[in-house]
Amino acid sequence: MTTQDTAILGGGALGLTLAWRLAQAGERVVVFEREGEAGGLAAGFRIGTAGEQGPWLEKFYHHLFATDSDAIALIGELGLGAKLTWRTPNSSMLIGGKPYRLDSDPRSILSLAPLPLLDRLRLGAGGAALKFLPSPGPLASSTAAGWLSRWMGPRAYETIWKPMLVGKFGERADDIAMPWMWARAHYRTLRLGYLLGGFQQIYEALVAGIEARGGVVRLGVEAQAIHPEGQGLRITSALGDETYARVISTLPTRVTCRLAPDLPADYRARYDWGEAFGAHCLILALDRPLLPEQIYWLAIGDAGYPFLNAIEHTNFIGPEEYGGRRLVYFGNYIPMNHPVLRETPEQALERYLPGIQRLNPAFTRDWITQMWGFAAPWAQPIVTREYANHIPPHETPIPNLYVANMFQVYPQDRGQNYSIRLANRLAQRLLAD
């Protein structure tokens, strides 16, 4: 291995886009990816039955928003643009046992029967204010809980926002920063995009493109340690020790801090900081639809459900794409040490059955034709008001060691688009240097 090479740790959206940009510019890159496939949190799996190749399906539900310009551009660049489809599926919330359409369309807000008319008007006006406020600066010192209950009213907060915040952030719900909520309202669109055949095609195409330009993508190889060595950096993995001229870690900053013991104490004090939740999804393939009214996204506003949302993917992308299967995700965000993250799909199903039957009393186990379960750590940063002060720059105190990861995406919620954007911008900077 020559010391002119760049090592990129992590083969998700960020690491692969960065590797692709550097490889396009003629640099030799080596990507280390711990998992056996590319794509990180956006990775998919083939859902065909034995002997059938089948399309990819994301392990965790994924779509794009119309504002995801960097992801849309990359899809086009990779020759996949014709497969990108845009639809406006039904997004609803379960309130008092009934699903109500709830999205940023003013008509859905104005007809939200569980709230009195005055509260609906406040909810709509608050949403419009967030859409038009050009920057989150004035909201920097507010929590989402404080701002939303003050400006949209306590009833709207208790009915809509609190279940959403508690579902996603658990005990930390009251601490979440308002700029993060501003970004959701500001950038999200009614129209949602999906790459027919699965987003995994982006990551497969990136791997092929990197390798065609002389780069190497090592799947199933975990980076175990990073140490400075001469002008470069030594990476330890199961393949032994290798030295690189430059290392860019796309792992969460806290993981990079563990791998690089030479990062100094003052750096750690500021950036080895903050919490994240893991994600868990149970996916069921059914022989018939589950949710009423062709609902794609059902946020659970009622107490007592063992999952945060039920997402019937085939009410967005039709079952004909999946051999007639109806595909439903049940999602959760949970602390990374929680035993649920280690549950088998069968164990998760046992816990979820009463909730699924509450959603559709006709549901029985024999509707299920296949099931899968997935869990991932470091899936959702806990974006408190202090969060922004703990986002590191790309450069670290160790020469030629850079961090670039989805934990630097703020105030936007993490998403493929923002990891791709961050990679595009960092590549431009590195190449200009």
Ligand SMILES: Cc1cc2nc3c(=O)[nH]c(=O)nc-3n(C[C@H](O)[C@H](O)[C@H](O)COP(=O)(O)OP(=O)(O)OC[C@H]3O[C@@H](n4cnc5c(N)ncnc54)[C@H](O)[C@@H]3O)c2cc1C
């Ligand atoms: C439940 C859920 C729903 C989501 N929904 C959407 C959505 O609808 N739309 C959307 O665009 N985005 C969505 N996202 C977010 C999106 O998946 C991420 O923002 C994006 O994939 C992050 O890419 P990344 O490369 O920055 O990070 P990651 O995907 O986390 O990549 C980091 C990579 O590093 C690897 N790694 C970790 N440790 C090591 C090591 N020591 N050595 C080598 N490799 C290592 C990991 O295996 C991983 O592949 C969702 C995420 C979740 C969890």
